[in-house]
Amino acid sequence: MSGPVDAREEILRDALSGLTAAPKTLPGKYLWDATGSDLFDQICHNPDYYPTRQEMALLPQVAAALAARVRPGVTVVEFGSGASRKIRTLLDALPEPAAYVAIDISGAYLAEAIGRLAPDYPDIAMVPVCADYTKPVQLPVAAGPGGILGFYPGTSIGNFAPPEAALFLERARTTLGPSLFLVGADATSEPERLQRAYGGADGLMAAFHRNILVRLNRELGADFDLDNFRHRIELYPDPQRVEAYLVAIRPATYRLGGQTIAFAAGERIRTDTSHKYAPALFQALASQSGWQPRVLWEAEAGSFNLHLLEGMGGAT
């Protein structure tokens, strides 16, 4: 497995730059250590977190349609593979997949997930790649005889604002080469549903976001007092998105990398954003990034969508 990608210096630089800016932010990619990944897996099982349920319900019909379209010996490449659960539906349906390349930034969790998956698929080469997909990623294996199928499920594309999403799609085109690419996109706009999923999930969301401070304390020797931060979300209409924050309850100062980080009461750190992509917007971004939108599958009247794109690859 390649990696590790989260060099201490890089996290420190990014954390200092975000926490000394106004307003304060932390890059969402640092939510994903082994604890963050495990908390997210619990969130996926919580009934309030609707996207996993919707996508899982849609996947069998999508997998059957792909099985009819893809040749035997395809190499499947998943971006942000997490617990590698959804991929089972594809691997079970596709004709004799040659390899599964799982790309994830959360290295230890990735190794565990592949360790659980591999025994059930002895004829498929398992290729974990610990990498940050916001940077160029090169596949360590050649395309199988059936070509390449990319997979980017869940709501992860929503972590990007539209220009960054277009950039990610362009980079993915270079990584995958000539390929099909199945991408999930959440388009939910109902405030109550978003509030329950992103603000609640039985406190799991709060634990997931606070874990980013736990990580800074552990890995960078910072001294954030976790009890001084509560988790809050806000919904914005344009572009439509959910933003997650950790809000300081009392004024406080903390130490990080030899610097002092001061908080006023009520001052907040933005820890993540989840943009909602209606089909027309997503397809416009995909086309702008050199992909041809081919098929759209919708769950619950378009609340969650899976898009099949086709691309001829990009410049390396």
Ligand SMILES: C[S@@+](CC[C@H](N)C(=O)[O-])C[C@H]1O[C@@H](n2cnc3c(N)ncnc32)[C@H](O)[C@@H]1O
């Ligand atoms: C929302 S979870 C989705 C997990 C799984 N694919 C699913 O749909 O349930 C996002 C996954 O992407 C990974 N991830 C987040 N940012 C990343 C980055 N910049 N590079 C690589 N992986 C990343 C996380 O570690 C996590 O496993």
